[in-house]
Amino acid sequence: MSLIRRNLSGVLVLGIPILWIGLFMLLPYGIIVTYSFWVKKYPTFAPAFQLGNYLTLFSDPQYLRVMGRTLKISVLVSLASAALAYPFAYWLVFRCRSAKLRTWLYMAVIAPLWVSYLLRAYVWKTILGTEGVLNSFLQWAGVISEPSSIFLYNQFAMVLTLTYIFIPFMVMPIYTALEKIPVNLTEAAADLGMNPWRAFWTVTLPLSTPGLAAGFTLTFCLSFGDFIAPFLVGGPDGNLMANVIATQFGAALNWPLGSALAIVMLVVVLTIVSLSDRMERKGMTGGV
Amino acid sequence: MSAIIELEHISKHYSPTIIGVDDVTLAVEDGEFVTLLGPSGCGKSTLLRMIGGFEEPTHGTIRLADKDVTFEPPYRREVNMVFQDYALFPHMTVGENVGYGLKVQGLGRAEIETRVHEALKLVGLFDKLKLRPQQLSGGQRQRIALARAIVRRPKVLLLDEPLSALDAKLREQMQIELKHLHEKVGITFIMVTHDQTEALVMSDRVVVMEKGRIAQEGRPQDLYDHPASPYVANFIGTTNFLPGQIARVEGTTAEIALGGGRLSALLDAPMAAGTRVTVGCRPEKLRLMAEGESAANVLEGRIAEVIYYGLGLRIAVELSDGARVHVDSLLPDRLARSAVPPVGLPVRVAVEPHNVFVFAGDVAP
Incomplete structure (x- = not known):
């Protein structure tokens, strides 16, 4: 009886998650991998086993450009987030004297995560657009006489929007890493004779690299797969890989090519994740 | 010998009512081993951190080798600190940890390497050069922290409760090792501890602190044998306290009336007859008397409790007024265990007049 019950609870505890992961993650991945080897055959596509889709991706300049752009935007977003988040987190942990203020500011960073992602991206449209807050202000201040369209629908707007959206994912791990560094170090x-500047470069920064690596991974992967921001503020030259995949599965009706692109994306993300994982583990144990 | 560290009227007031250190003046001789001793919150660590430059005093001056360093940051002082939990850098090897402080001294690579090797050999851990601090035991980390501090050849080495994180056995061993290291390197050591044994074993001079002030300073024996106050008598060693009144004074000898008898005592300072006093005597200076024996001071009572602690016995004797005194008796002979006295037995306790402390006032801690 008890054996049966134990087995039953075991099946429930482990079985449901396994079923879930199998059904909704592994199976779809399997399907995508399979599709990526198929061929486009008007009006739909047919089963096959060939690398044509991958060859197209890596030879057609159109796709290479999109992949390059996606990579560039994600790296820029990660760098911008790190450049903004690190000094902020450092100040919060080491310089902010009031514990209350620290909590409030930290919450202020996290709070936007509770607001719909779409809304947060859309906000920048109203700030940067020709009828937007920025243009109205500049006109009021007399800097420009006509509304300018240079702020919106370009790569800068995309980096700005994505940095704004994903920066909490950079602040959180850096804050945690800095907080874990004992003051007496x-x-x-x-x-031992190091002025604050040298102490920072030789002790604080090396010990916070795990947090920096985690933040970099999160912001990179999140912006690498982003689909909405390019759509809202990216403009005609703003297509990223996720948008292309959507097109291939939608209007273009070329599922095999879309699948191949999705697999390429997956490989890039997994590479980044495993690299940073190794870095984090190294940082945590001090390289042992 | 000249003073290497001079503290003049040092105070640290966190607020008008919260006072960490209160008007401390202290000079430490070059090459001396001085211990700041006191319970937690007595200001000893704050004082040490001010010497190290991690905190600034609100009043007073700190001089290091005749130079005013009161407001100099730590990285411009020729003192080094061994932190309580060692503060070794986890992302560096043992060798890198020890060599870290030499990088700013403008030494060549070869010179740094030689000095690091020397320091590690001095603490007996040269073979751990390439390991990380996390791979070492507590005692080994302690030694690395020491090596990292002395490799810079500071004028003064500060030690903040250096042995508190070690287990009892290792602590005893490290006490002696630290003492020997001090003799070998000839640097001035200033240590902070709340452990009186540590202070007595290691130091040339002990500074007992109480509520931010110096309660008493002196050589370990002087503090133990001539405590200036019940606080010091109680903090260093164990003391029986009994309230009394001086009945008669004759030269330096006083006769004191206690609730449960009379004692004569040798006074450190003159006191008038009629003064209310607190009498103190160490348990190991008391002795149970044999039948028919006589002594200068005799207290009569009954045995209330006997505690066996291996080395000997601690016997609680209840005097006629109900006060208890502890009498320590070593058991140098295994057979002597049969001589353990039974509870309830009437006994007489002897103590020599020069082994009795007399403190003015009704001030038992």
């Missing part, structure tokens, strides 16, 4: 550095 920086004191020891000062004691």
Whole structure:
């Protein structure tokens, strides 16, 4: 009886998640991988086993450009987030004297995550657009006489929007990593003759790299797969890989090519994740 | 010998009512081993951190080798600190940790390497050069922290409760090792501890602190044998306290009336007859008397409790007024265990007049 019950609870506890992952993650991946080897055959596509889709992706300049652009935007978003988030997190952990203020500011960083992602992306449209807040302000201030369209629908607007949306994912891990550094390590550095600047470069920064790596991974992967921001603020030259995939599965009706692109994306993301995972583990154990 | 560290009227007031350190003046001689001793919150660590430059005093001056360093940051002081939990850098090897502080001294690579090797050999851990601190035991980390501090050849080495994280056995061993290291390197050591044994074993001079002030300073024996206050008598060693009143004074000898008898005592300072006092005596200076024996001071009572602690016995004797005194008796002979006295037995306790402390006032801690 108890054996049966134990087995039953075991099946429930492990079985449901396994079924879930199998049905909704592994199976779809399998299908996508399979599709990526198929061929386009007007009006739809047919089963096959060939690498034509991958060859197209890596030889057609149109796709290469999109992949390059996606990579560039994601790297820029990660860099911009890190450049903004690190000093902020550092100030919060080491310089902010009031614990209350620290909590409030930290919450202020997290709070936007509770607001719909779409809304947060859309906000930038109203700020940067020709009828937007920025243009109205500049006109009011007399800097420009006509509304300018240079702010919206370009790569800068995309990087700005994505940085704004994903920066909490950079602040959180850096904050956590900095908070874990014992105060007496920086004191020891000062004691051993290092001025604050040198102490930062030799002690604080190396010890916070796991957080930096985690934040980089998160913001990179999130913006790498982004679909909405390019759609809303990216303009005609703003298509990213996710948008192309959507087109292939939609209007273009070329599922095999879309699948191949999805697999390429997956490989890039998995590579980044495993690299940063290795870095984090190295940082945590001090390289042992 | 000249003073390497001079503290003049050092105070640290966190607020008008919260006072960490209160008007401390202290000079430490070059090459001395000085211990700041006191319970937590007495200001000893704050004082040490001010010498190290991690905190600034609100009043007073700190001089290091005749130079005013009161407001100099830590990285411009020729003192080094061994932190309580060692503060070794986890992302560096043992060798890199020890060499870290030499990089700013403008030494060549070869010179740094030689000095790191020397320091590691001094603490007996040269073979751990390439390991990470996390791979070492507590005692080994302690030694690395020491090596990292002394490799810079500071004028003063500060030690913040250096042995508190070690287990009892290792602590005892490290006490002696630290003492020997001090003799070998000849650097001034200033240590902070709440452990009186540590202070007595290692230091040339002990500074007992109480509520931000210096309660008493002196050589370990002087503090133990001539405590200036019940606080010091109680913090260093164990002391029986009994309230009394001086009945008669004759030269330096006073006769004191207690609730449960009379004692004569040798006074450190003159006191008038009629003064209310607190008498203190160490348990190991008391002795149970044999039948028919006589002594200068005799207290009569009954045995209330006997505690066996291996080395000997601690016997609680209840005097006629109900006060208890502890008497320590070593058991140098295994057979002597049969001589453990039974509870309830009437006994007489002897103590020599020069082994009795007399403190003015009704001030038992």
